[in-house]
Amino acid sequence: MVPGDGSWEDEQRLLAAAFGGLAAGVLLIDADGRILAVNPRAEELLGRGAAAMTGADAHELLHRGPEGAAVPRARCSLLAVVETGRPAWGASDAFLTGDGRALPVRWSAAPVVAGGRPVGMAVLFADVAGSSAPVGPEAVQVGLLKDLTERLTLVGAITEVLSETLDVEEAVDRLGPLLVPELADWVAVDLRTPDGEVRRVAVLGPSGRDSALEAWRGPLPPPTALSRSALVRVLQGAEPLVLGTREMAEPPDAPLAAVQAGFLRALGATSAAVVPLSSAREVTGAITAVRTGAGRPFAEGELALLADIGHRAGVAIDNARLFGEQRDIATAMQHHLLTELPRGPGMQLAARYQPAPAGSRVGGDWYDAFPLSRGATALVIGDVIGHDLQAAARMAQLRNILRTLAWDRHEEPAAVVTRLDDAMTSLTDIPMATMVLAYTEKRPNGPWRLRWTSAGHPPPLLLPAAGTPSHSGAARYLEAGQGLILGAGGDPERPNGTEDLPAGSTLLLFTDGLVEAPGTDLDAGLERLRRHAASMAAHPLEEFCDQILRVVPPGSTDDTALLALRVPPN
Known part of the structure; x- marks a missing residue:
């Protein structure tokens, strides 16, 4: 354990067990001068219990000069051990006891090192009048302080690597x-x-x-x-x-x-x-x-x-x-919450969910697709804030409300999402969420049409059919239909977007884990995805989805969901 990084009980237990039999007192002090632990002999010499000393400033509580005079902090040779990273000792100082006496002591101090830098110090001290314990230059020579600080440094290193x-x-x-x-x-x-x-x-x-x-x-x-x-x-x-x-x-x-x-x-x-x-x-x-x-x-x-x-x-x-x-429980729960995709004549759908590489590995990202009573198919991609089981449970709650609202009335996507925003605020404890709700349907004697609205979510990506000349179409984001995030107070003018989907084209809905990671630029991530998706558009849809997941940025801490639609050819 690096001093100060964990509970003082652990440090106290280690110090008491390993150095309880020493004839000298031992103090473990952090880089700010606070006492982290003391051995039993230190308690006895100072007339203070470990609990009373732990957390106190060692210089203010204990350290005094000859005759018990106060030592200016700037000239304290004890505190300088951490600053310089070098051992020190004193033979004419005093430590203040619990009853107010200035106890003449000899002391030695050596730095505790972690990651190549001093993070605290160990102090060995004895009563000048009544102890023969080796303290001062001789303590350093016999290795007592070296042994102590090496052990504490080892424990700190072990605790650090295990916690990672x-x-x-x-x-x-x-x-x-x-x-x-x-x-x-x-x-x-x-x-x-x-x-x-x-x-x-x-x-x-x-x-x-x-x-x-x-x-x-x-x-x-x-x-x-x-x-x-x-x-x-x-x-x-x-x-x-x-x-x-x-x-x-x-x-x-x-x-x-x-x-x-x-x-x-x-x-x-x-x-x-x-x-x-x-x-x-x-x-x-x-x-x-x-x-x-x-x-x-x-x-x-x-x-x-x-x-x-x-x-x-x-x-x-x-x-x-x-x-x-x-x-394991969360992953199983997540997959049970993600529904099977509907199958319609000619229309192809494929989806993927990839857990975050760290943390609970599940979160609030989800996809959904379901038929509507009027013949259209609803496509959904969304992200409830959070990366844990609670976020996954909230996602399921929001998904179920959305399905009910979308089926209940023949409304445009924006109207459904407006009602969803109100229901989410009134009926759930979900703080915020983003999503895209899109309807796709085949027009009589015409192309497939997409109607959608976005609540603060990354825009859908439309890819022309493989082999389409670059002058007649290019991979592009559908920027229309952008409205406020769910939970932000409502959007009275939430817009819809409308787009014809060319034969053979591919529509990709995705969450931000696909394009964003801490310390990266979102616009660069969107452009990287656009270029990569365009180069993969000729692949079968299932393979296309597998290839898309390859662009998840290094260092991503978010889960990722994507939903892809392949429009039938003419």
């Missing part, structure tokens, strides 16, 4: 290289599957994934309830465990224990730590960290650090699984 993904396999792949070789020579990651099985999903060593150890990956035997195996016990909810050579030499008492024992022998393990991947909901798996060098057993502080990392990774994996469940 909602994919379980990617989370595991990102975790291993941060643990090897910083904390272990080898790492194995085991996950419980949703159906209760256990799989070893990763084995990583000094050079990453080792092909010689691929045989150890895959399904594992189920954890037996009465086994003494550390892995079995941790998977069933036990606390983290450290194994020495004696424990690893014990005969296995269950199939999973036998697999784990063989794995540790194959690595030549001299020390191993097994910690749970845990969240508030469940134990999702376990990490086995292995060292192979003599004289390097895992210490208690390292086990506490691994346990904290396991908890953070467990939360990330649990979140990824919850996201996957939501995504």
